[in-house]
Amino acid sequence: MADLDTQEIAQAVAEAHSTEWASVLAATARVAADLDLAEDCVQDAYAKALVHWREQGVPRKPGAWLTTVATRRALELRRRADVARRKLPLLVPVEDVPDGTFPDDRLRLVFTCCHPALAQEAQVALTLRLVCGLSSAEIARAFLVKEATMQARITRAKQKISRTGIPYRIPRADELPERIEAVLDVVHLVYTAGHTAVDGDGLSRPDLARRGIDLARMMRMLLPDSAETAGLLALLLLTQAREASRVEAGRLVLMEDQDRSRWDQGLIAEGLELVPEALAGRPDVGATVGRFAVMAAIAAVHAEAGRWEDTDWGEILGLYDVLLARWPSPVVALNRVVALSYVAGPDAALRQLPDDPALATYPYLASTRAELLWRTGRTEEARAAYEEALAFTSNPVEAEFLQRRITRGA
C-alpha cells in the first residue's frame, strides 16, 4: 500500500509540475525579486510536496500550496543579509502578498523570458526552463546541444536580465503588439522544433510540440483580446490535428496521401473556431491581421477539405499572396508556388520557383522542383532533383521518403 501511495503522490506532484509550474514560479519571482532564487525556492517547494502530501494528503489547490511554500521560503532567504548582498536587485519591488491569494504573474514571466534584448535562442531556452519548468538537460536534448552549452546559454540570459535591468512587468500598451509578437515567435519556434525535428530518430519530438501547444493555450488564456495569439493557437492546433497521419510505419506520408479519417477532429474544431477571430484583428490592441492568422487560415482550408481533391487551392493561393506581400520570405514564396501548381499547373509553377541563394541548400526547394518535374512527365530530371534534396536533408524519415521517390517507377 505504501508503495502505491508513494506512486500516487509522485503522480500528483508531477501533474502539479506540468500544470502549475509557471504560475508558482511567476508569483515566487515577484516576491524573490530574483529569477535564480525563485527557481531554487520553487524546486524546494516541489520537493517538500513529495513529503508533505504523503503525510497530509494532496491539498485541494496544489498550486496555491506550492506558491505559499515557495514564496515563504523566498521571503525567508531574502531576509538573510548575505543573500541580499549576493544578488542584484532585479525584479519588481517586493509587495505585500495577502495570504493565499496571488496575482497571475505568468505574463510578466513570459515577457521577461522573451525580451527582445535577449537573443532568440536564449528566449526559447529561458521560456522552456522558467515557464515550462524543463531542466537544462531536457532542453539541451531537445535542441541537440550539450547540456553545458545550454546551461551556459541560460545563465548568460539570466545575467543579462539582472545586469541590464530587464523589467519583470507587462510592457506598456504602445509596446505590447511588438512584444506579444516576440513571445508568439518563441512559442511557434518551440512547436516547430518539435514538429519537424531536423535530426533525431523520428520526424517529430512530441514533447516539444506539446509544450508549444500548452504555451499557446496559456497565452490565449492570458491575452484573450489578442487576435494574433488566437491565430497562433489555431495554427498549432490545425497543424497538430494532422500529426497522427504524417508518418505511417516510420514512413513520411505527404498530405495528398494522408488518411484524413485519422485527423483529430477535436483539434480541428477547436482550431477552426479561432480562425475568424484571428482574421478579424482587434483595433483595441492596435493589430491588423497577423502572420499566424493567415497561416492558420491556410491550415483551415486544408482541414475543411474532406478529400485532397476537394482542396480549395484558389483560396490557399490567395492567402499565400497575402503572406508573400506582407511578410516576404523565400520559404513562403516556395509554398506559394506549390499552391500555384494546383491552380495553374506544374509548368507555370516551375517557371515561378524562387531562385534565392538563401534556399541553395534547402531540401524542400529541390524536392518541390522534383515533384513539379515529375508531374510534367520529366521523370529523369525529377530523379536528379530528388537526389539533390536527399543530399541536403538530415532527417532519416524524410531521407527514406526521398529514396522511395527516386526509385519510383524505375
Next chain:
Amino acid sequence: MGKYLVMIYDDEAKWAADDGSVMEQNHKNHQAFAEANGSAIRGGGQLDGSETATSIRADGNGGYVVTDGVFAETKEVMGGYYIIEAADLDEALAIAKQVPSPTGGVEVRPLVNGG
C-alpha cells in the same frame, strides 16, 4: 533606477559626403531630444572624428603601446554618447530609440551597480 550609456555609432564616410545640411538638422534633432528627455539625461557629448583617436594598450611588461587610430576597426564608429538614468531597460530603450543617429544606430549598456 540605473544609469545607462547610450553610444551613438555613425558611418563617417556618409558624414564626409554631407554638404552641411544633414549636420545642421542633426544638431536640431539632438537639441529636441535633449529638451524632451532632459530629466533622464545625466551627461553626453559629441566626439571628434575617428582620425583623432589614439589607442593605448598595455604591452604586458609594465609599459604601454600607443597607436594612432580607434581601438577596433568597424564601419560605424562611436561619434557621441549620452548617459541616461532610467527605471529599467525598457525605459532606457524607449529613450535610446529617440537618440538621433542618421547614419547608424545606438548601443545601450548599463553602468555597473547602477552607476
